[in-house]
Amino acid sequence: MTEKNSPLWEVFIRSRNGLAHRHVGSVHAADATMALQAARDVYTRRGEGLSIWVVPSAAITASDPADKDMMFEPTASKIYRHPTFYEVPEEVGHM
Amino acid sequence: MYTQALNTRDQAAPSADSEQDARFQARVDAELKIEPNDWMPEAYRRTLTRQISQHAHSEIVGMLPEGNWITRAPTLKRKAALLAKVQDEGGHGLYLYSAAETLGTSREEMVDQLLSGKAKYSSIFNYPTLTWADIGIIGWLVDGAAIMNQIPLCRCSYGPYARAMIRICKEESFHQRQGYEIMLALCRGTPEQKQMAQEALNRWWWPVLMMFGPSDKDSQHTDTTTRWKIKRFTNDELRQKFVDATVPQGHYLGLTFPDPALRLNEKTGHWDYGEIDWSEFKRVIAGDGPCNRQRMKQRRAAHENGAWVREAALAYAEKRKARERAAYAEAAE
Numbered sequence: 001m002t003e004k005n006s007p008l009w010e011v012f013i014r015s016r017n018g019l020a021h022r023h024v025g026s027v028h029a030a031d032a033t034m035a036l037q038a039a040r041d042v043y044t045r046r047g048e049g050l051s052i053w054v055v056p057s058a059a060i061t062a063s064d065p066a067d068k069d070m071m072f073e074p075t076a077s078k079i080y081r082h083p084t085f086y087e088v089p090e091e092v093g094h095m
Numbered sequence: 096m097y098t099q100a101l102n103t104r105d106q107a108a109p110s111a112d113s114e115q116d117a118r119f120q121a122r123v124d125a126e127l128k129i130e131p132n133d134w135m136p137e138a139y140r141r142t143l144t145r146q147i148s149q150h151a152h153s154e155i156v157g158m159l160p161e162g163n164w165i166t167r168a169p170t171l172k173r174k175a176a177l178l179a180k181v182q183d184e185g186g187h188g189l190y191l192y193s194a195a196e197t198l199g200t201s202r203e204e205m206v207d208q209l210l211s212g213k214a215k216y217s218s219i220f221n222y223p224t225l226t227w228a229d230i231g232i233i234g235w236l237v238d239g240a241a242i243m244n245q246i247p248l249c250r251c252s253y254g255p256y257a258r259a260m261i262r263i264c265k266e267e268s269f270h271q272r273q274g275y276e277i278m279l280a281l282c283r284g285t286p287e288q289k290q291m292a293q294e295a296l297n298r299w300w301w302p303v304l305m306m307f308g309p310s311d312k313d314s315q316h317t318d319t320t321t322r323w324k325i326k327r328f329t330n331d332e333l334r335q336k337f338v339d340a341t342v343p344q345g346h347y348l349g350l351t352f353p354d355p356a357l358r359l360n361e362k363t364g365h366w367d368y369g370e371i372d373w374s375e376f377k378r379v380i381a382g383d384g385p386c387n388r389q390r391m392k393q394r395r396a397a398h399e400n401g402a403w404v405r406e407a408a409l410a411y412a413e414k415r416k417a418r419e420r421a422a423y424a425e426a427a428e
Contacts, residue, residue: 003203003402003405003406004406004409005201005203006405006408006409008196025190025193025194025255025258025259026193026196027189027193028202029408030405030408030409030411030412031408031411031412031415034408034412041182041186042186042189042190045179045182045183045186045266046266062132064132065130065132065133065134066134
């Protein structure tokens with residue numbers, strides 16, 4: 001028997017209102033409805049969440065960790081993006 | 096532990112790129128986590144894939160000995176708790192497959208390896224659950240031993256595995272307490288019930304000690320996996336920790352351990368225990384335990400009997416997609 005693999009979905013859960021959805025793992029399911037049900041059973045057996053997103057894993061475009069220097073290093077030299085770069089006289093108080 | 100069979104030989108092939116290797120090791124040494132798309136030595140990927148998938152298989156096969164008692168639990172409360180526990184084991188298996196898949200092997204492939212007998216699972220699940228007391232023992236000792244092994248894995252160098260272990264450890268704690276409570280109820284019950292608890296301890300004690308894998312003298316995997324910070328303690332260290340934690344709990348129940356050599360060593364403060372029968376361990380790992388054949392037969396049957404459901408779900412998803420495409424096409428005309 002040659003069975004087709006069922007698609008992979010990434011699961012994101014909002015644990016409570018006020019917090020963003022957070023990646024918790026993945027599930028296999030034939031379609032989005034079943035993926036949501038599987039995610040509920042696998043990842044929220046103890047009140048871990050109020051809301052679930054499932055996203056086809058294949059739909060995610062990710063940066064390559066090997067490119068991390070090219071992607072993120074330039075920000076290290078731009079210290080003028082941080083508030084501490086600027087001098088404010090003490091008499092002015094908190095700003 | 097759940098990955099005992101890893102203690103067999105696996106030649107770590109020298110990596111082609113020693114500079115990358117060194118950079119990788121430096122990250123591990125600095126306690127930085129390795130994430131799925133990061134570069135890693137092939138041997139690290141292979142070892143982890145095997146370890147995590149074997150761990151997952153153990154969780155899945157581990158549902159069988161307990162599932163055996165769901166319909167016969169003595170009260171509704173115990174039945175609900177056992178059902179939740181078995182469901183957790185299934186969940187643990189799925190978290191772990193999900194972590195292992197990030198290394199590039201599909202779940203289907205891993206399941207095939209289990210069903211074909213190529214992949215191993217923990218020897219402990221090849222022992223039968225003959226009485227209700229065995230369910231108490233599994234929670235108290237089997238899950239207790241698992242926790243001992245899994246807590247250090249929460250700090251494992253591979254991010255997805257460490258994160259899965261954190262979830263699992265939180266849930267295992269319920270399992271262990273649930274088991275101990277069953278034991279407590281039996282030990283405070285009639286003499287026959289207490290006898291049942293004692294007999295279960297007698298049958299399970301040595302197989303549980305074997306869960307930690309071969310003695311350090313014979314274990315071949317420790318060096319590399321320790322260097323990669325997959326493993327933080329040796330088999331014997333974890334086994335000793337477990338014995339030290341467990342013996343007083345057993346004495347509190349008023350039970351005795353089936354080991355005449357077991358005694359508190361005044362000098363070390365540890366409980367000394369007798370020699371483990373390694374021939375039994377090897378036999379069970381090799382497939383010749385009391386329940387190996389039955390477990391695999393049940394797993395295969397469950398997989399085969401579920402095939403039509405998986406096929407129907409996929410066919411339905413295909414049909415809906417096709418219908419949606421047709422509707423779009425019609426709207427576009």
